[in-house]
Amino acid sequence: MDPYSGLTSGTLLDGRYRVGALIARGGMSMVYRGVDTRLDRPVAIKVMSPYYVSDPAFLSRFEREARLAASLGHSGVVAMYDQGRDGDLVFLVMELVDGGTLRDLIRERGSLSVAITMSILEPLLAALGAAHAAGLVHRDVKPENVLISSQGAVKIADFGLVRAVTSQTMATGDVILGTVAYLSPEQVATGASDARSDVYATGIVAYEMLTGAPPFSGDTPMSVAYQHVHSDVPRPAATAIGTPDALDDLIVAATRRDPAARPRDASAFLSALVGIRSQLGLRRVPVPVPHRRPAPVPATARPAFAAQVGVSGTRVMAAGPVTVADPPPAFAPAHPSGQYETVTAASNVDPAAGPSGTLALRRRKQRRWAIAIVIVLLLGVGAAAGGWWLGGRWASAPATVGLSQASAEQLVRAAGLVPRVSTEHHDDVLAGTVTGTEPAAGADLLRGSEVAVLVSSGRPEVPLILPGMTTTAATAAITAADLTAVVGSKPAFDSQVPAGAVLRTDPAAGTVLTVDAPVTVVLSAGPEPLQVPDVTGRSAADAENKLVGAGFAVGPTQSTFDPKAEPGAVLGSTPVAGTTAPRGSEVSLRVADALTVPDVLGKSRKDAQKALEKAGFVVTVGDPAFDPDIDEGEILRTDPGPGARVDPNNAKIFLVPSNAVQVPDLTNRTIKQAATELDKLGLGLSVSALFGADDATVWNQSPLPGGRVPPSGTVSVSAFP
Numbered sequence: 001m002d003p004y005s006g007l008t009s010g011t012l013l014d015g016r017y018r019v020g021a022l023i024a025r026g027g028m029s030m031v032y033r034g035v036d037t038r039l040d041r042p043v044a045i046k047v048m049s050p051y052y053v054s055d056p057a058f059l060s061r062f063e064r065e066a067r068l069a070a071s072l073g074h075s076g077v078v079a080m081y082d083q084g085r086d087g088d089l090v091f092l093v094m095e096l097v098d099g100g101t102l103r104d105l106i107r108e109r110g111s112l113s114v115a116i117t118m119s120i121l122e123p124l125l126a127a128l129g130a131a132h133a134a135g136l137v138h139r140d141v142k143p144e145n146v147l148i149s150s151q152g153a154v155k156i157a158d159f160g161l162v163r164a165v166t167s168q169t170m171a172t173g174d175v176i177l178g179t180v181a182y183l184s185p186e187q188v189a190t191g192a193s194d195a196r197s198d199v200y201a202t203g204i205v206a207y208e209m210l211t212g213a214p215p216f217s218g219d220t221p222m223s224v225a226y227q228h229v230h231s232d233v234p235r236p237a238a239t240a241i242g243t244p245d246a247l248d249d250l251i252v253a254a255t256r257r258d259p260a261a262r263p264r265d266a267s268a269f270l271s272a273l274v275g276i277r278s279q280l281g282l283r284r285v286p287v288p289v290p291h292r293r294p295a296p297v298p299a300t301a302r303p304a305f306a307a308q309v310g311v312s313g314t315r316v317m318a319a320g321p322v323t324v325a326d327p328p329p330a331f332a333p334a335h336p337s338g339q340y341e342t343v344t345a346a347s348n349v350d351p352a353a354g355p356s357g358t359l360a361l362r363r364r365k366q367r368r369w370a371i372a373i374v375i376v377l378l379l380g381v382g383a384a385a386g387g388w389w390l391g392g393r394w395a396s397a398p399a400t401v402g403l404s405q406a407s408a409e410q411l412v413r414a415a416g417l418v419p420r421v422s423t424e425h426h427d428d429v430l431a432g433t434v435t436g437t438e439p440a441a442g443a444d445l446l447r448g449s450e451v452a453v454l455v456s457s458g459r460p461e462v463p464l465i466l467p468g469m470t471t472t473a474a475t476a477a478i479t480a481a482d483l484t485a486v487v488g489s490k491p492a493f494d495s496q497v498p499a500g501a502v503l504r505t506d507p508a509a510g511t512v513l514t515v516d517a518p519v520t521v522v523l524s525a526g527p528e529p530l531q532v533p534d535v536t537g538r539s540a541a542d543a544e545n546k547l548v549g550a551g552f553a554v555g556p557t558q559s560t561f562d563p564k565a566e567p568g569a570v571l572g573s574t575p576v577a578g579t580t581a582p583r584g585s586e587v588s589l590r591v592a593d594a595l596t597v598p599d600v601l602g603k604s605r606k607d608a609q610k611a612l613e614k615a616g617f618v619v620t621v622g623d624p625a626f627d628p629d630i631d632e633g634e635i636l637r638t639d640p641g642p643g644a645r646v647d648p649n650n651a652k653i654f655l656v657p658s659n660a661v662q663v664p665d666l667t668n669r670t671i672k673q674a675a676t677e678l679d680k681l682g683l684g685l686s687v688s689a690l691f692g693a694d695d696a697t698v699w700n701q702s703p704l705p706g707g708r709v710p711p712s713g714t715v716s717v718s719a720f721p
Contacts (some may be wrong), residue, residue: 076127101288105506111212141201203254212676275473286707303325399441416447431458491525499526527583555586565592599642624659665705
């Protein structure tokens with residue numbers, strides 16, 4: 001049963017999202033227009049294919065990747081509102097983008113202009129750059145995933161889904177690589193991808209926008225993938241004539257087969273692109289809104305008033321709609337000879353002449369009139385040519401210096417010449433005023449010749465140089481503005497712009513200067529180095545808080561045994577306290593790690609051994625020893641002793657139990673009974689009595705009852721008859 005079959009217009013998913021019309025269908029999902037009934041806002045609902053939903057591992061990755069995509073929060077990324085499951089249906093709820101895709105625009109217009117291409121690339125790269133900064137890679141950048149809203153906003157869709165699907169299929173031995181026409185060589189060869197894979201795909205998309213088609217094609221997807229691995233992407237300028245060299249070079253760099261030769265991520269790609277825009281002086285243009293193509297119609301219906309012209313020259317009016325098939329070849333001959341005949345009215349023909357005579361007479365008259373007309377025309381043309389040759393073909397370049405551009409162009413055209421306007425910055429001439437012409441005023445020129453009109457654009461302004469641009473792009477943009485770029489000798493610290501990249505200009509963008517005035521390019525020195533604080537002796541948690549407060553990140557903790565330090569106390573850091581390190585860099589803590597020997601003296605051997613092993617010690621029990629204060633079997637000492645600190649990697653401990661024998665109470669017993677009881681304990685008896693008879697009664701003993709003696713020890717008693 002098709003799991004989509006129950007999903008019809010009006011279905012309510014998760015008790016909240018009402019499904020509307022189907023927007024798009026793909027191999028991985030179906031997308032519907034919908035309404036969030038709780039917030040009363042339009043949404044797009046993407047319902048995943050049951051092929052992926054059947055795998056629990058995919059569902060876990062799907063939820064995780066949806067959360068990551070939702071965390072981006074960039075205006076150039078299609079917003080992720082929610083994800084959920086309703087029965088067998090797993091779905092995403094996303095921002096609804098009315099408009100079309102970049103694929104629709106390319107189908108509608110074919111190749112796009114340089115200005116439109118750059119106006120689409122910049123927001124696309126900005127969105128991808130935000131994702132790359134967050135550690136996300138799209139993996140399937142293609143025109144179908146680039147949406148253009150009804151207001152011309154450019155957005156990238158499907159973040160996270162490709163990763164989730166790829167992980168699921170890799171577990172089963174398959175590899176989802178994305179659309180083959182935009183795959184990077186490393187994705188084809190190994191399945192690996194990173195930010196530079198997105199850079200490659202974006203470069204392919206840029207190539208297609210400029211040329212109207214991807215760089216590689218073939219009969220099978222495998223043949224296209226093979227070309228990505230083994231062939232260099234051709235230069236767009238070879239097909240898209242007029243592509244600026246700088247843009248051509250950037251797209252070639254973005255589509256290098258070696259990932260290391262490409263821009264490191266989308267932000268680096270964008271910085272280079274912005275530099276090119278500034279260098280070329282291109283303005284941003286509105287992005288055209290694509291329209292959905294209507295279904296193809298086999299034939300075109302011609303309206304009832306459409307007219308056709310027959311071979312004979314007769315105008316034929318169609319009585320109704322006429323279906324037009326492929327037109328015949330133009331000017332196809334109507335007769336084997338390939339000649340056409342002109343049919344005129346028959347009212348001037350002598351009826352008696354017959355058909356043959358009438359036709360011959362008509363032809364003779366037409367021939368005479370034609371000859372006369374040709375002679376008159378030739379004479380007129382000759383006279384006009386003679387006058388033109390004697391003086392009409394020459395024109396004098398008019399004086400235009402000091403005039404406005406519009407007035408100058410008008411004068412040049414009135415003189416029969418063609419103005420070719422160029423601009424240059426000028427310190428003393430207002431913008432829009434002509435500063436000179438080439439050739440100069442009064443020069444004689446053939447009519448139709450070009451006159452170069454040089455117009456002042458006023459004093460130059462410092463161009464906008466975005467932080468993160470390369471020095472090459474920044475200096476090129478400043479030079480293009482007729483200013484002199486000077487790379488500053490003192491970089492400035494900045495926590496955001498990497499070291500070596502452009503931080504700002506001095507003076508700032510928009511400042512009006514004189515021609516060739518110097519503009520200093522201030523480079524970034526990277527994050528400002530900070531002094532590592534001393535956290536020795538603190539607890540690990542306290543030390544981490546102090547490091548974060550000082551501007552550092554906490555690196556992996558290094559455990560170190562120190563018998564003199566309290567376990568858990570910080571022994572030091574790497575880098576060490578007092579040295580400097582960049583803001584935001586990692587500082588690792590060295591933390592004391594030791595096992596403290598617990599006090600088990602007086603405990604039974606069994607209980608002591610159990611407690612020590614639970615604490616992480618390796619226990620060895622030695623030979624018993626005598627201690628008059630410790631009962632037999634109880635621990636009289638440990639080695640190391642209680643409270644000692646032991647290396648966790650060598651936590652050995654030696655136990656010595658007591659072998660003391662506890663003396664029983666022998667008083668009021670006979671000598672014979674006392675001897676028997678002591679013999680059972682392995683002890684001897686020493687008797688002090690007046691007569692020493694076995695029946696004498698013990699009235700005193702040493703040690704006293706409860707006292708302890710060594711094994712085989714002797715107990716002394718005093719007895720009387």
